[in-house]
Amino acid sequence: MNKWIGWxxxxxVLAxxxxxxxxxxVVLGLTVVVFWLLLQFNRAVRVMRNAGQSPVGYVESAVMLNAKLKPGMRMLDIVTLTRSLGQRLEGAxxxxxxxxxxxxxDAGGASVEVEMQRGRCRRWTLVREGDVA
Structure with missing residues (x-):
């Protein structure tokens, strides 16, 4: 959601x-807003805790990740899909x-490189072990 729409x-709600x-x-509205923010924080912590239990940059199937990615996805959504923190590459x-x-x-040698722009997925490429750059 756009941050301006959220605000x-x-x-x-307060008005x-x-x-x-x-x-x-106003107190009730403030309580609802704080509850919503706590739900969002709890989701982010849960995703990061799950991702912290996996090796960095590992995904079960890079091909399936490639199929599930969409332009505009947030990093939190991608980490939820992969259940792993990505390996950061130098430069865009x-x-x-x-x-x-x-x-x-993945274990088969295939990988997905995701380019993010301002925290959102802009483009991605599937790289297989036999591909030549």
């Missing part, structure tokens, strides 16, 4: 609470600000 929804119930509504394909490259490989 607008939080502000709308609606004030209009309906006064200061008690182009020197765009905020560009990063990550790699996940």
């Amino acid at each position: 607008a929804l939080a502000l709308a 609606l609470g004030f209009v309906q119930y006064g200061w008690r509504g 394909a182009d020197d765009a600000p905020g560009a990063e490259r990550w790699r996940w490989g």
